[in-house]
Amino acid sequence: MTRLRYFLHSLGPIGVLATVILIVMIGSSLLAPWLAPYDPNQIRMSERLAPISGEHWLGTDTLGRDVFSRVLYGGRVSIVLALAVTVATMLIGLVIGTLAGYFGGWLDDVTQAFIHIFQGLPGLSFMIAIAGTLGPGVESMFIALVVTSWADFSRVVRGEVMKIREESYIEGIRAIGGNHLYTLIHYVVPNMIGPIIVLFTVRIGRVILSIASLSFLGLGLQPPTPDWGVMVNDARPFFRSYFHLILAPGLCIALISFAINCIGDALRDALDTKTEKASWLS
Template identity: 50%
Template sequence: MKKNNLQLYFAAAVLILIIGASILAPLLVTHNPFEPDMASRLQPPSWQHFFGTDALGRDMFSRILYGGRASILLSLTAALLSLGAGLLVGLFCGFYGGKLDIFFTIVSNIFQGIPGSCFMIAIAGIFGASIKSLVLALVITSWAGFSRIVRAEVLQLKEEPFIEGLRCLGCNNFRLLTRHIVPNIINKLLVLFTIRVGRGILSIAGLSFLGLGVQPPTPDWSVMVSDAVLYYRSSPHLILIPGACIFFLIYSINNLGEFMRDRLDVRFSEVRKW
């Protein structure tokens, strides 16, 4: 238990540090992250450039501070849109059923049967390399997971005695959904949302590395890794530093998701006690 607490504290500290540094980037930068300086290209870490410089002479420390913004904001936006779409579809399918339920069940099965990475690459390739296509690709490949969980929970909840009692008291469907069903599934949605944010950051990193995500000159950790591939022998810090940032960000978010699952999922907590 102490080990798990230490992991949680470490993950929380790392997450706060990364988010804080990204928000305060304009105040913390030491150089202009967009301005090239060919006279200072590929310099190792020093007091003048804490993380060295890249192939265009840009300060890596300043670009690292700005680089987390794109991944975090895009992943949060995509996760929120996926949650909204999945929640609406799952609520209506699970509560009303019928042909609408059959249709969306078939559609969600199709989306979940297609490898997510390949589907995202195809979408980004069709609509072009841009932030909009990146978010669209993440939402299209993520909403089905939310909708299936919501549908399963709604199917179970609507048969509970307290729902039948509320119907007898004259409670309408809208009130049942918004006041009594959604609050009972919000815990699972929060856990899934946290995990989805971590997966989104990893997906954004992969697409950006392939040139289908965030485009230069916007600072992004994955783009930095992609640009530094040619210099991995002479300047390994160009890959190691942004790669470590991606690793620790995903690690901290996943640990937070596991902690929320342990605390909020009652059934999982009971299993752990036994």
């Protein structure tokens, strides 16, 4: 309860607003089939590029599809995919970073060599290269995002494990005959929950931006799938005359990334009781 109260206090006014924004956006995406006034893929050429009105709250796009309905549906794939990518990245990074940090030696040297290689590559360029090679689609985007993200997770986990393994209670467990697997599962990993949760939230926000970027470039989700990045790309030729076509999905991307990062910062302050609260993120 103490940490929960500290977390709520750490949120502050901006954090509370971010939490409300996140709940509203996730809730509206999940309830899109009931909230959307139109089928997001229904084409009405007679109503193409209709202005904002009581019938179409955000107007229509170049094919006469209701923009408000597409915005509601647009977050569904992005949010679910971001969660899946982040979970996969976290699991890979957790396993590799934990083993490297705990056992050290040649295993750590090999792991560090791979981490340095992946971190030395330009992230977005590498992601685009992988997605472009595999072809557009959800599967290729998933692989590209995981391959380009695991190294950061592994580095953070490795650093935390190296600090934990030097604690006196770990030495005590070894002294009484505790094996490595028991020590890792019951003592090492549980003591990394705080940093992992915070990094998880921060990573989700970045993944959502990456998904939107790949979809904007035509390497992610493909039309007619309603997606915020796809909507921004489709609206590019008309942004001077119909700016709201870009503003609506673009604002959704910015708001959900802002909300997740604010909550991640509050979690960091609530879960880290050390003086250098953000040192593990540096």
